[in-house]
Amino acid sequence: YDSPLSEAAVLGFDYGYSLAEPNMLIVWEAQFGDFANGAQVIIDQFLSSAESKWGRLSGLVMMLPHGQEGQGPEHSSARLERFLQLCGDNNMQVANCSTAAQHFHILRRQLHRKVRKPLILMTPKGHLRSKAASSDFDEFVKGRFHEVLGDPTVPGAKAKRVVVTVGKVHHELAERRIEEGRDDIALVRVEQLYPLHEQLLAETLAPYAKAELVFCQDEPQNMGAWSFLAPHLERITGKKLLYAGREAAASPAPGSPMLFALEQEALISTALGVTAKKITKAKH
Structure with a gap:
């Protein structure tokens, strides 16, 4: 039927x-x-x-x-x-x-x-x-749910940059960080956006007080968690937050596989502060 x-x-x-x-x-x-x-x-x-x-x-x-x-x-x-x-x-x-x-x-x-x-x-x-x-x-x-996940692999004293992320883009950043041999970039994940566990987030970011603060998302800037999280992160840390992600757009995602690959590479490299790879053939 x-x-x-x-x-x-x-x-x-x-x-x-x-x-x-x-x-x-x-x-x-x-x-x-x-x-x-x-x-x-x-x-x-x-x-x-x-x-x-x-x-x-x-x-x-x-x-x-x-x-x-x-x-x-x-x-x-x-x-x-x-x-x-x-x-x-x-x-x-x-x-x-x-x-x-x-x-x-x-x-x-x-x-x-x-x-x-x-x-x-x-x-x-x-x-x-x-x-x-x-x-x-x-x-x-033996575990439990964690509203925020820190980065035990990068101590605060060593970090030059801390990248706050939401969702799957974390894994792409982690993989690229290994490829680039960067052990001075910490990756912090906000797993629960609302209610936001501000105290836990502040405690997680506190060791990185001297590091540059970046927020990375793979959605366009007028979508995703950026508009919601940015004011909280700036208030909690007292820092100006840098954005790494797609520009504001009318559509949630590009229709072209090549454009998608170019944009994804740009946001990953920007978030980590590394040289972007040359995209010759998009994966779809």
Whole structure:
């Protein structure tokens, strides 16, 4: 039966299910995060504001594939910036986890905690195949969720630059840092964007007080976490924050594989302060 496809209908059903069964882990997962566009009215009118308007609590999880992986404008963005604009009064949680263990523990926390709040998870498809995003067994059975992940490989006294990141771009930066032989660049990951754990973030960045501070994202500058995080980072550190990422754009991602590769190389090299590689043939 060729049934109509309606993201709004399915998300509305799952939202209602989460109200009726608060002790169940109920997940609405999109094939691509962009598809949440069709359910925006449910997100705006119910998921983000029902607690404030009617005192209705929901523990619904939205898992939205998100991240620049060369799949084009319609398959790269879950519109992270829209969810961050909806955040206020501790109404929901927004996270972009960089490892398998982090994903596991934030879902486990969602069900075990006593309070019910919606959880919006950015889930890069590349993590399904990424060795860098995998986790050891002990990290699952003995670990916990960390709102911020520091960089134990680079001590504060040695760091000339600290790059704050969100999501999958961290792994690309880490790989390139090894290639360049740079042991003076620290990489700090903000795993939970809202509520932002400002104290933990400040403690993580404190050892790098003398280092240059950079924020790197692979989304365009008018999208992603930049507009949300930049004021917090500058206030916490008292420093001017440098930006490494795509320029502001009308589309979440370029349609050309070559342009995607050029932009990705530019933001990675800018974030690390290294010479950009020459792109001759784009990978798609």
